[in-house]
Amino acid sequence: MPNFFEVTPEDIGSLDDAVLRELICILARAELGRDGRPIAGVNCGGDQRAADGGIDVMVREGGGPSSGGFIPSSTTGIQVKAEKMSAAKVRSEMHSGDSLRPAIAEIAANGGAYIIASSRDNVSESMLQSRLDAMKDVVLGEVGDSGISLFFYDSKKLAQWTNSHPSMVAWVQSRTLGLAVSGWRPFGDWSSSPGELDEEFLGDKSERLEFQSKVMAMAVGLKALRHELRPGGIARLVGLSGVGKTRLAQALFDERIGEGSLDPSLAVYADLGAEPRPGARELVEHLSKTRQRVVLIADNCTREEHRRLAIALGSGSSVSLLTIEHDVRDDQPERTAVFSLYPDTAEQLNAVLQRRFPDLSPGDRSAIADFSGGNYRIGLALAHARRAGADLAGVSDAELLERLLSQGGEISEELRRTAETIALVASFDTEREENGELETLASLAELSSAQFFRNVELLRDRQLVQKRGSARALLPQGIAHRWAADAFRHFHPDTLLRAFDAKSPSRLVRSFAYRLGHLHTCDEAKRIASDWMCAGGPLDSAMSLSNEGLDLLLLAAPADSAAALELLVRTVRELKEGPVEEGRVHRICTLIRHLAYPADSFERCAELLIQLDAQVGSNTPAEALESMFTISLSGTLADPTQRTGVLKGLAENGATQAENLFFGCLSKMLLTGGFSSAFQPQFGSHARTWGYRPATTEEQADWFREVAALCLWLVEEEHSWTASAKELLASVFSDIMPRTGAHKELLELARAFAQDGGWPEGWVGASHAQREALEEGTAEALAVAQALEELVKALAPSTVLERVRVYALPEQTSSRDYAALREAYGTDYLDADREVAELCNTIGQELAGDSESLIAVLSEMLRSRSTRLYDVGSGLAQQCEEIQPVWRILADGYRELVESEGQATGQLLHGFMKALGERDSATAGNLLDEAIDDEILSSIALSLCSVVKCDEAGIQRLRAAIRLRRQPTRCMVGGPALRSMDATGLTGLIEEILALENRGHESAIEICFAVLNRLESDEIEEGDWSAFVGVGREMLSRIDFDGLSSDIDWRLASLANWCFGEEDAAFIDFITQFAAAVREGGHLEGKFSRLVRYFTDKFPYAALDALCVGRSDSHSLWLREFDSGRQDGYPLDEMGVEVVLGWAGAGPGSRYLDLLCCGSLWSELAGSEGPEWFPVGRLLLRCCPDKDAALKVVVDRLRAVRWSGSQTDSLRSHRCLLEVLLGEDHALSRAASDALGLLDELVRYAQQADDASNLRRQDARFYY
Known part of the structure; x- marks a missing residue:
């Protein structure tokens, strides 16, 4: 790169007196500022040729010397001279008459520093010393050895100082060259x-x-x-x-x-x-x-x-x-x-105009400020035009546009047509191409391309057109929109439709659509948009449009929202049910959301989204609909009554799809905070906000009153969705009750819920709301707490059914569940969790004696995924008098639910079976045998068997369940069955798994690993585990690595360490299988870092044989475990130089090349001056017999180094690695020289790629 930020001594020498002194003053301040010191300590004197006491720039501040060294003391005086200063002149300069200047004497007394800065001197070392000696002689002769520091800055030193502050380089250059x-x-x-x-x-x-x-x-x-x-x-x-x-x-x-x-x-x-x-x-x-x-x-x-x-x-x-x-x-x-x-306010712009143009009348300034709309560029341009003689008092907007266009110059008809034509598009390209954008617009303006371009550049000179590369745009947008509206009136609509049709440059058509969409107040523009979107028009039927056509629709739709809405109604009406490409659905839903902003179109747009949700097989319509039902950031002005009206329509529909939408939207209406939206409300130039938002607390209360009324309507209608509404309201009751102001209506709703079959779930929310209100302590909060007291008592769970619904059914991680724990048992979660687990066990014991309640709540328990149902099932088995009848109830309920709904959860059955196994293992065994033979229960038979301790019959039962292949075998891990088995039983079980699946399986690895952990923690008695180890070795030697997940890595490494004590045949098979899997499946890289670490730590030579041989043949870095650093380092590097070189020397010379292809050869430490060879890297290069091949590998690796920013810079920064090898022996030096040639060629290619990516026309776009 050219040395842009560099001032030369010649530049310093060309500065005149005043500029030089200003430079030194600014440099002194910059020096202090760079050290974080106040710049107020810098004082600058007058003309350096004046009698100023010998100091032009004085620095006084309380710290020590600056780190840069150019201000060497906290008290420093600088005498600035734009002239040559010989030793004799130095002596004269420091004297006032026959004595030392007082200012210098003061500096000496404070132990400070005195500097003479001469811009016209460019001294040698000896010349510098003579001047310093002269300065010392003067000081010693006057004040003795006072501790003053003396310096002489010539033009070289001043240039060096300036170059240390890059912005000052530009400052100097602007003064030396005048620009x-x-x-x-x-x-x-x-x-x-x-x-x-x-x-x-x-x-x-x-x-x-x-x-x-x-x-x-x-x-x-x-x-x-x-x-x-x-x-x-x-x-x-x-x-x-x-x-x-x-x-x-x-x-x-x-x-x-x-x-x-x-x-x-x-x-x-x-x-x-x-x-x-x-x-x-x-x-x-x-x-x-x-x-x-x-x-x-x-x-x-x-x-x-x-x-x-x-x-x-x-x-x-x-x-x-x-x-x-x-x-x-x-x-x-x-x-x-x-x-x-x-944009700023008109008042603020008026203040700027008053300051800049005090000669303008207040009426002129007011008219300009109002028209400019806070736009400074327009306002200042108009003010300049007024100053040139135009009379702006009382003129219309049209006249102001004339002034803006003329700016005191001539306005030809050609210039006016050009301005109006380019205003039709957001931006355009000026490249000369046949049928290009410039030619299209020039033809529309009835001008030649050359004439049109000249006019565009004239408008740019008048600051109305901006340039970016080859692109041009008329800006600001307010002016562009106004001129575009004039253009639409002056051009025949058919002329514009032909100019921007399918044959025109596609980008230019999008740019035209952008402008069109911003002119909804222009009747002519609106007519063209309507023609585009009408039935049979080019944008009709959104689902059949290309993505480019959909983009045009989105851009043009703001010009005629009504036409756009009718187009979407036609589109949805004609749409056939089936999947639609997601990007297309997203665009259409985005447009519907924009059109839903006015309250009078909300219902129609909501209905469109409801219909789309039923037809297109995408979540996007539902998400768009739900987003319009929040109290804030909804993007629509629809009031709460309109929104609950849409929800009533869904409830009257009653379909499952309608139910999902209903509760999705209702949950959004119940939100009280945490609002966010990815939707952007801007729609052309329409005035838009984020939509409806309550302006007062009363309006906020009205919102939640509407929600409460909707839910009360469900109760009164005895709607089947009432139960789900109860559950939803229970989850948020503690949030909405104290915060929304709709206390009366929410209490009424809660009582209605309680009378309609009870509402135990609401007890948690009501209790929590009451506690929060009491803690808040304000008069209003205490009134809420008092109103809630009776409700809390009424809702408290009193029957076993209510306790099941409060404590057992909610999932463990739900917010309502945690609230229940806090309300019932305080803030200690673990203690509360144990209490609730015991309570659920007690609930199960109660159900054991109440079969009617058990049957009533059974389907709810079999649908819930709550882990607490395990405790309910345990209590049920512990307390029931007759096992068989209760099991039949549970099993029959499970079968019925699976047959009717396709699925059911088994937590209740598993808890029952575990407790039964402890109570009566024989009966448990009989029931498990039946489950294995049952068509439906066999789907959970394996996990049921795993919760019961195993004798020999139990082991056979487990193996039979495995052979069903109805559940993944990893469901057994951690269960009582495995914990109770000895080595023989576990060995047979693993063999069963391997025999069925014909290869090592993840579940077998997990089972073996669980056994290993228990052995190491002494949970299993010592015994003969050799057969089990043998099965593990056999499994590992034929494992399918491609089928394993990455989280199995550390289990696999631990298991291998247990199974293999030496490099026997089974181990060789294992590592060979791994190496082959890595070579064949590049997607395995990064999944087995711990396993690789095990190989290199325990069997380094075998690891090198398997994982390194042949690396240089493919020239691909296919094992990232060797090529990427991690927190625990590089496995290959930590083998030690002796091991690595010993292995390489014991085989063919290609081993050196293989090793050069993996591991780290040089450092890439952040903050270092550059990469440096690690010892092993240089040793491999020195020992490798084929130096040329070795250096080619290095160059290949340099090319593969990851970079940020510029690959050119990355390659150049690594050049030093090859340069340092030029000092090695002849063979390596010669190979390094050749490699440098290859690297330089790569640098040239990379530079060409960088240059190509920097072509400005790639970025030369304003909007479209």
């Missing part, structure tokens, strides 16, 4: 309408800066943005063109606004649309690499370019990056704080 070098500029007024540099930024109290979904005052937002721009920080500022983004960036450095202003000397700015050199990414990479502290502002920066800059910045950089863009589409790049700037 900002290659587009990069130091701190200044960067805006398109510059004012005075010290002009204060107004509007610090206006709330128009958004960050993290909060719109805040400008001063607060500036503080947050400044914080994000700490070293290494990345921020993005977006907003419409002309709202003041660039001026805001300047305000970051304004100490008069807010706290924590940034140091102006750190600022480096460029408008990327002006194509600065070097490019932004190249500059970021350079600054990061050289660890220079800079706040880089990249204006007019696309999202794609921002992402590349963020990647180039990397981690640990001292550079702060702020990108600015007018593209306000929702986007959240990684590692980036995104700030959105909104």
Whole structure:
């Protein structure tokens, strides 16, 4: 890269007196600022040729010397001279008459430093020493050895100091050459309408800066943005063109606004649309690499370019990056704080105009501010036009547009037609192509391409068109929309329909649709959109459109919402049931959500989503519908009555699909917090918010009153969904009761629930709500608590059925379950859990004597996945007088539920069988034999058998259940059956599994591993386990690695360590099988790191034979366990150099190449100066007989190194690895030289790829 940030001594020497002194002053402040010291300690004098006591820049601050060394003491005086300073002149300069200047004497008394800075001197070492000697002679002769430090800074030293502050390089270059070098500029007024540099930024109290979904005052937002721009920080500022983004960036450095202003000397700015050199990414990479502290502002920066800059910045950089863009589409790049700037108020713009244009009348300023709508660019352009002589008092908007277009210049008919034509599209490309975008628009304007382009560039000169590469766009959007509306009136509709039809450039048609969608108030535009969307039009029947056609529909629909809604009604009516591509469904549902915003179209849009949900086989319609039923962020203005009306319609429908939608939407209506939405409400230029939101507590109460009324209606109608509504309300009752203000209605609903078959589930919520109200202690809360007291007593579970529903049925991890524990037993979860488990066991014992209640609640228990039903089943078996009848009830209920609903849970049956096995093992065995033979119960027979301790008959029963193949055999792990078996029984069981599945199975590994753990913890008595070990060895030697999950790795390694004590045939089969699986299935990499560690630790030579031989033949890094570092290091590396080289030396020379293909050869430590060879890497290269092949392997590995940002930089940074080998023996040195040639060729290819990816036309798009 060219040395962009470098000032030469010649540059310093060309500065005049005033500029030189200003430079030294700024450098002194920057030096202190870099060390985190207050810059207020820097004082700058007047003209250095004046009688100033010998000091031009004085530094007084209380700390020690700065780390940079250019300000060598906390008390430092600098005399600045834009002239040559000989030794004699030095002596003269330090004297005032015949004595030492008082200012220097004061510095000497404080032990400070005195510097003479001469921009015209470029001295040698001896010349420098002569000047320093002269300075010392003067001081010694006057004040003796006082401890003062003396320095002479010539142009080289001053250039070095300047180059240590990159923004000052641009500052110097802008003064030496009279312009900002290659587009990069130091701190200044960067805006398109510059004012005075010290002009204060107004509007610090206006709330128009958004960050993290909060719109805040400008001063607060500036503080947050400044914080994000700490070293290494990345921020993005977006907003419409002309709202003041660039001026805001300047305000970051304004100490008069807010706290924590940034140091102006750190600022480096460029408008990327002006194509600065070097490019932004190249500059970021350079600054990061050289660890220079800079706040880089990249204006007019696309999202794609921002992402590349963020990647180039990397981690640990001292550079702060702020990108600015007018593209306000929702986007959240990684590692980036995104700030959105909104237009200012007309009053604020008026204040700016008053300051900038005091000669304008108040009426002029008011008219300009109102029309500009807070857009500074429009307002300032109009103000300039008024100053040029135009009379703006009392003129219409149309006249203002004329002034904006002319700006004091001529307006030809061609220019007007060009402006209107380009306003028809959001952006367009200016590349000269046959039937291209430029030609299409030029033809529409009835101009040649050359004439049209000249007019576009004239509009750009007038700041009405912005450039990005080859793309152009008329901005700001408010002006573009207005001119587009004029264009639609001036062009015949048929002309526009032909210009933007299927034969036109597709991107240009999308750009036209974008503009069309923003002109819903323009009748002519609305007519074209209607023609597109009418029956038989090009956008008719959304389901038959291509994705590109759907995009056009989404863009154009805002122009005529009614036509868009009718189109969707036709589409859904004609839609046949069946799966539809998800992207298509998502687009259509998004459009329906937009159309549902007005309250008068909500019901129709909701009905469309309901119909889509029934037809397309996707969750998207249901999700879209449910999202419109939240009290906040719903994206619709529909009131709560309209929403409950839709739900009533679903309830009257009664179908299962309608039931799912009903409760999905009802649950959303019951939410009281935690709202979020991925939906963006922007719809063309329609005024949109996030939808309905209660403005008062009474409106909030009305919302929940509507919900309560809907649920009460279900009770009154004796609707079959009432039970589900009870369950849903119970889960949220403690949230909505104290927070919503609908206390009376919710209490009425709770009493209705209680009278309708009881509501024990609601007791938990009511109790919790009462406790919260008492803890809050306010008068209103205490009134709620008192109202709840009677309800809590009425709802408390009193019958065994109610206790089952409260304690046993809720799933273990449900919020209601935890609430039950807290309410009943306090805050200690473990104690409460044990209490509830004992209570559930007691419930089971009660049910044992109450068969009527057991039968009544049985289906509910068999549907629930609660683990507490295991305790209920245990209590049932422990207490029942007759086993067989109770088991029949349970088994028959299970069969009936499976036959009617296709599934049932077995927790209740398993708990019963476990307790029965402890109580009467013979009866348990008989019932298990029946279950194995039962068509339905056999589906859980294996897990039922596993909960009963095994004798010989039990083992045979288990094996019979395994042979059914109705359940995965891993369901036995941890059960009493396995824990009770001896080595012989377990061996037979494993053999049974392996025989059935014909290869090692994951469940067999888990069983063996469980046994191993129990042996190591002395849970199993010692015995003869040799047969069991033999089965394990046999299983491992023929295991199917491809069929194993990654979480089996550590079990597999532990089991292998137990089974293999030496490198016998079974072990060789095992490791060979593993190596073959890895070679054949690259997707295995990363799954078996612990197993590889076991191989390399215990049998290193066998591991090398199996896993390394042949690596160099394929030139592929197929085993990531060897090639990627992990927290526990690299297995191959930890074998030791002796083992690795010993293995390589004991075989053919290709082994060295194999080893070079795996393991770590060099360090990639963060923060190091560059990669360095590990000892084993260089030893392998030295010992390898084929040096050329060895270095080729190294180059291949360098090419495969992962990089972030630029592969070119990655390859270049590793070049030192090959360069250091040039000092080795002749053969290795020669091979390294050849390898460097190969690497340089790779660098050239990588650079070409980088250059191609940087082509600006890839990013040259504004909107579409």
